Amino acid sequence: MTGWDITPSGVASILSLVGLAADDLSKDIKGYGESMVDAGRFVGTISGPYCGVPVGPVGVAVADFASDTQGSIRFMAARTKKTMDGTVKATTEYVGGDVEMAAQAQREAAKAPTPEELAAVGKEPGGKGGKQSG
Template sequence: MTEWDIDPGGVESILSLVGLAAKDLSKDVRGYGRNVQDAAVSAGTISGPYCGEAPAGPVGAAVVNFVTDTQHKITFMAARAKKSMDGTVKATTEYIEGDLAMAARAQREAAKAPTPAELRAAGKPSGERDGK
């Protein structure tokens, strides 16, 4: 049988580090969005002089297409990280509650009155127990 050996304090420590990394990643993703937008606007065009807002050129359009094509991957990455962290918390909580439930069950069993078979076994000399 496989044994579990989960250290809730260790899990909490690792999750806090993952949380910090996720916060940094979130900042980077926001910066990525701003930087890509700036890059698309600043890429220029192959057209002549213009008045007002710059028309989108082929490089800017390619940058926008790239962002559109990769946006779902970035969203998935964030959702996956959150789901993994939430799952870890839930699994650790279930592990702790399972340990508590098993301990309570063992205590309830130990507190019960002995069965007739247990009484007979206790009354026999130690050499006669276990069918000897």
């Protein structure tokens, strides 16, 4: 594979850092959700209760904002997971390909020489006969 130089230990190191960042992001998202609930609850109202819960225009706006951003937050989490899983799979396939190519090269090297390979022994590159000793 020309042009590729993947070090599995390097990939693992980076994925470890991404995992730590994803954990932090998860905590931030949880805090964001809690903050949205608190904001909606404590903004105050200028209208009467609706279904037993005080509702005001700012509370409705906060709830709408939380609802509108929920898809983006889920997408971000899913994209992070998919990217990490894909990186692991790609690296595994790369390493597996290297192992398979090495095994194939060993199998080829262990085979008996072909008639063409035998005939090529002692010939100079370009097809001319080699020097004979004696």
